[in-house]
Amino acid sequence: MSAANIETVYEALALKLDTIPTKQHPLYLAKLALLLAHEIDDAPKVITQLNAAAQNLST
């Protein structure tokens, strides 16, 4: 995906999150993760990415 396209997705997700109550963000993002996983149709690939997303979470 090009830098421009990923920026488009990044902005759309930020805007969408702001239309959803903060309390609902985890549910929304979990639904999104399942939907994208279904689209990608490659379980090992999805597992790699969900592990990658867990890096550096401590603040």
Next chain:
Amino acid sequence: MRPAGRAETESLYFSYPHFDAPQDRASLPVSAPVAIVGAGPIGMTAALGLAREGIRSVVFDTKATFNDGSRAICIARQSFHILNQIGAIAPFMEKALGWTTGRSFYRGRQILEFHMPDSPAEKFRPMYNLQQQYIEQFLWQAVQNEPLIDLRWQSTITDVADVGNGVTLTVTDPSGSYPFTADWVLAADGARSPLRKIRGLRLKGENYEGRYVIADVQMPHDYPTIRRALFDPDCRRGGTILIHKQPDNIWRIDYQLRDDEDETEALREETVRASVAAVLAEIDYDGPWDLEWWSVYSANTLALDDYRDGRIFFIGDSAHIVPIFGVRGLNNGLADAHNIAWKLGWVLRGDAPVTLLDSYSPERRGATLDVFANASKSARFMTPPTAGWQLMRDAALNLALDHPFAGQLANPRQMTPYTYADSPLVTNDEGSWSKTAPLPGAALPDAILETGHLSDHLGQGFTLLTFDPELAKSVGHLPIGTLTLPADSPAAQVLGATARSAFLIRPDSHIAARWSQATPSQIEAAFTKSIGGPRP
């Protein structure tokens, strides 16, 4: 529990008999090849299985009647095959409600309809609903007609001692105590098994957090026998409800308690009535109803490390406790009873070495661990144990409203018979088979024959299933029956068989071995292995 004003066994639909303790003490036999402790469904099935093998047994039960309340209600296809084999099936066919379909709802909208595999090739439906009282009554009727079984009510086992080649039980009934000696003992005395405690054995495993109230309600509700699961319903936000139809207009309702709900308060009659009324409103039932019985339940996966302790075998809930989701408690126990019954029969008749009995625990404990894996999946969906499971469960349900793929995550994966792939009795094969052919150790699938089903044509003991009359003749010196079918029959297709294929079927209808090109010496070797070693 029952509503105020009704006695413990005062049911709206079932008459509990009263059984006296044995009266004629002088003529009471004080020994038997097999003693069975517990006259529940598992103990009685074991006794009937032993009788089918020609083995006499004495069954002891503390109670003076059947188990009361709402307990096991779902009997799986494989269990109907067992009931058929032990000659008890007729009243079950008459009374039980067969079903194939389940529906799951999320916030009032259907997100999943699943159908369990079924076809005319199957003699029985995938699942039947029947209250445990009837299961016990029908088995008891069969026991009554069986001269090889002596069932003694109001008889408690108060001590157990190993003696030489047997076990001596101290039996206590209203007239006093007496010793009873058996070669082998089957402990079918339930989840709280006194025998397990006397032997100092402990169940090990996990407890789940979720608590459910079980309520049986009588009402003329016009809905087919379809299992309903309601997730996050209006009447119980965040909770789960299960609804099953049973005979006699009895409806079983299981509803989850919130973490902050007090159990004592939740079990008060007024609270149960209000909760049930809310569930009935949720499913749009506005007719009359009557409360039959209620209780509380929480999910566990617990098992003994070894189902055998010397000459005592633990069968059913005494050996393992599983969550109700997925209906594996009763069904798993019936398979235990069926498994140990033929093995004890063969050993006690002198047709198999005593080493055959060593296979009981690995085979049945393997089945339990498989049940745990499936039941744990179901329990995590029904009752998410942590924030992570809760979020993903809620996401799946919410997504399922518009995307059917997510609804499949709510599929309860109902009971399928276990394959004894790692059993010491099963011969692992080589050779080429289609992927759909049943594996060694699997329960033999059913098929339609010219007359009746394949399951109707199996013999009482081992059966060699062939498609070649010459091969069938070549095993005439072995104590096994033969069934020869046309190589172009539907059965051959189901089994992935060709003209030279053969299957050795055990007395419990599991496949001991299979060959794409069988020879008589291979068959003899597999038979020897499947009875635990060379014949005595």
